[in-house]
Amino acid sequence: MYEKFIKKYAPTKDNLIYILHEIQDNHPQQYVSEEAVQEVSEYLKVSPAHIYGVLTFYTMFSTKPRGKNIIRLCESPPCFLRGSEQILKKLKESLDVKIGETTKDGLFTLELCACLGVCGNAPVMMINEDVYGDLTEKKVEKIINDIKGRQE
Amino acid sequence: MKFYRSHILIGIDDSSLQSGVKEIENSLRQELDKNNLSDEVNILETGTLGYFGTGVSITVYPDQITYVNITKEDIPEIVSEHFLKGRPVRRLMLDKEFTSKYDFGYKRRIVLENSGLIDPENIEEYIGTGGYEGWEKALTEMKPNQIVEEVKQSGLRGRGGAGFPTGLKWSFTAPLEVEQKYVVVNADEGEPGTFKDRLIMEGDPHKLLEGVMIASRAVGASKAYIYIRGEYKLCIQRLQHAIKQAYDYGILGKNIFGSDFNLDIYLKIGAGAYVCGEETALIESMEGNRGNPRNKPPFPGVEGAWKAPTVVNNVETLANVPSIIKNGADWYAAFGVEGCTGSKVYTILGDVKHPGLCEVDMGTPLRTIIDGYGGGIKDGKEFKAALVGGAAGVFLPNKMLDVKMDFNSLQEYAAVLGSGAILVMNEDADMVDMLWSVIRFFRHESCGKCSPCANGNEILYRLITDIRNGKGKEEDLEHMIMLSETMKESSFCALGQSLLLPVKSAIENFREDFLARMK
Numbered sequence A: 001m002y003e004k005f006i007k008k009y010a011p012t013k014d015n016l017i018y019i020l021h022e023i024q025d026n027h028p029q030q031y032v033s034e035e036a037v038q039e040v041s042e043y044l045k046v047s048p049a050h051i052y053g054v055l056t057f058y059t060m061f062s063t064k065p066r067g068k069n070i071i072r073l074c075e076s077p078p079c080f081l082r083g084s085e086q087i088l089k090k091l092k093e094s095l096d097v098k099i100g101e102t103t104k105d106g107l108f109t110l111e112l113c114a115c116l117g118v119c120g121n122a123p124v125m126m127i128n129e130d131v132y133g134d135l136t137e138k139k140v141e142k143i144i145n146d147i148k149g150r151q152e
Numbered sequence B: 001m002k003f004y005r006s007h008i009l010i011g012i013d014d015s016s017l018q019s020g021v022k023e024i025e026n027s028l029r030q031e032l033d034k035n036n037l038s039d040e041v042n043i044l045e046t047g048t049l050g051y052f053g054t055g056v057s058i059t060v061y062p063d064q065i066t067y068v069n070i071t072k073e074d075i076p077e078i079v080s081e082h083f084l085k086g087r088p089v090r091r092l093m094l095d096k097e098f099t100s101k102y103d104f105g106y107k108r109r110i111v112l113e114n115s116g117l118i119d120p121e122n123i124e125e126y127i128g129t130g131g132y133e134g135w136e137k138a139l140t141e142m143k144p145n146q147i148v149e150e151v152k153q154s155g156l157r158g159r160g161g162a163g164f165p166t167g168l169k170w171s172f173t174a175p176l177e178v179e180q181k182y183v184v185v186n187a188d189e190g191e192p193g194t195f196k197d198r199l200i201m202e203g204d205p206h207k208l209l210e211g212v213m214i215a216s217r218a219v220g221a222s223k224a225y226i227y228i229r230g231e232y233k234l235c236i237q238r239l240q241h242a243i244k245q246a247y248d249y250g251i252l253g254k255n256i257f258g259s260d261f262n263l264d265i266y267l268k269i270g271a272g273a274y275v276c277g278e279e280t281a282l283i284e285s286m287e288g289n290r291g292n293p294r295n296k297p298p299f300p301g302v303e304g305a306w307k308a309p310t311v312v313n314n315v316e317t318l319a320n321v322p323s324i325i326k327n328g329a330d331w332y333a334a335f336g337v338e339g340c341t342g343s344k345v346y347t348i349l350g351d352v353k354h355p356g357l358c359e360v361d362m363g364t365p366l367r368t369i370i371d372g373y374g375g376g377i378k379d380g381k382e383f384k385a386a387l388v389g390g391a392a393g394v395f396l397p398n399k400m401l402d403v404k405m406d407f408n409s410l411q412e413y414a415a416v417l418g419s420g421a422i423l424v425m426n427e428d429a430d431m432v433d434m435l436w437s438v439i440r441f442f443r444h445e446s447c448g449k450c451s452p453c454a455n456g457n458e459i460l461y462r463l464i465t466d467i468r469n470g471k472g473k474e475e476d477l478e479h480m481i482m483l484s485e486t487m488k489e490s491s492f493c494a495l496g497q498s499l500l501l502p503v504k505s506a507i508e509n510f511r512e513d514f515l516a517r518m519k
């Protein structure tokens, strides 16, 4: 089932992280499943334990199903200074989730992350591949509503 | 070539993309078209113009006028006023006094000389500014050991944090006679507050590639890898494009410039772990493993990726190399100060008027950078502290702001240049909160391989959290410093070793903030 993503890359271990990115990005629930690990393990001839070790080491990977939109709010000092805590509070309230949780409709997962390298526009968050900066509570509200609107 | 009366440079980077730059660019094209100006005014997409918190910005040449915070609604006015009537739209102009006083953005620049001035997606523009001349010279006129010697003479030191002399680093790897050697670019850029490497790669990807090529030739590597963090999508895209162009032009690949030298450059994508910026952890990650640091020695220069000798350099370090080779070591060494030559790119952020980046000579006083390039403190507030060098940096108070920014001068203040991040805090900031945030970062990013760092961070976090919640005691402060000292001595890699810098400087320079929480 994951063959078409896996086979894009040569079967060498150094392609592992590439392959895992590819699998996760193409899964509607943005995670790497047990079956995927099994398939990658067979293709690369590395143990599932090694793959799990890698998956849990890097914050961009998830081994649990997630929402359609992954919100990653930066909590590093520069964003903290510019008010990331208030933004976090706002996000928790308007999505009604805790950190690491997915909304009931499966639309959003809320995560925290380290510096995204866009700190000139702190506070910053990423939703999937898009960066949103200079966040205010009002802006967050609008971003969330816009995404919700697009799903309907 | 077509002749245009004016050129509009429009800065495309992660920040302006958020502000809808593409849509604004489209309306600009339409508006020019509507006024029959398309043949006279050229629009050029370029990398960042270096202004942050200013939304979409454009610079018009030859007038050298920069408009900031432009919206779609401003476009008709800009076109009719500026381009039809020749009258600049004052209300949108970047503060002229500010730009002329500090020659903002376009000072004599080495690393950023092209950023914001050329189209990063067009190799011909890079070549047109003298790009790849250094590479041609290195390959056709110089022997590898001459390149190493030239870089040594230039005094270039690593910009990834540690400041190790680059020529010296290369000289360990160059003479090794083995089948395979590698050059690896450290583009993991995870130090909080740092985004200079991103802007170098977005604004002038060929500059980095040229540096990689010269380094590869110098040490005899036929393969080079750029390890770049997964979040830097625009960089990845631009680098992929630039690499492809370089192959198409025969600047990369087999028998480059008719020589017997072959070189391939590949990208490796990271997946979010600060410790992977540490060079041995980065190599582990490149090989498809968890990013746990390795023992040193052996150093990567002797035994690195897949056990082959591997030179690891930072993006900014390598972006200096083309100019050194093209213009010579003496030309380069004339910039900066004794023992620390050339320029340095800084990111200035926090409570300043103009967050952004600048490239200035090594040895420029910190105060000049904050007041000049950062525009001083915003909202009429007072300066309180600057965290210099990233999270693994030091908290400096006002009385230390005259320190010159170079590796040696900073040492006198027990400070570091680090990644070149300068986070400015105003009077409202509380150093207990800030240190808490710094320790939280390290606690999260500790890879857990060694106990001084894994446990040390846990304890530090508990202590600072207690202090923050009003449950701390004065002796906790000494305890925190002692613990960080132990971590410095016994941690396996520089991550655990670096907590001493922020912990000690925050507590010593801002003790009153900590005591205030203990009343």
Ligand SMILES: Cc1cc2nc3c(=O)[nH]c(=O)nc-3n(C[C@H](O)[C@H](O)[C@H](O)COP(=O)(O)O)c2cc1C
Pocket: B157, B158, B159, B160, B161, B162, B163, B164, B166, B186, B187, B188, B189, B190, B191, B274, B275, B276, B277, B278, B279, B280, B312, B313, B314, B315, B317, B318, B493, B494, B495
């Ligand atoms: C925890 C940690 C993170 C680091 N992150 C980076 C980084 O993001 N980019 C970088 O160039 N160097 C980073 N370094 C420094 C590298 O280990 C290495 O010294 C550097 O890439 C060497 O290049 P240079 O000599 O050109 O500076 C980091 C070091 C540590 C200990």
Ligand code: SF4
Pocket: B275, B293, B445, B446, B447, B448, B449, B450, B451, B453, B454, B491, B492, B493, B494, B495, B496, B497
């Ligand atoms: S010091 Fe920290 S990051 Fe470095 S090896 Fe030890 S636990 Fe890992």
Ligand code: FES
Pocket: A074, A075, A076, A077, A078, A079, A080, A114, A115, A116, A117, A118, A119, A122, A123, A124, B192, B193, B194
């Ligand atoms: S600190 Fe948040 S993006 Fe850098």
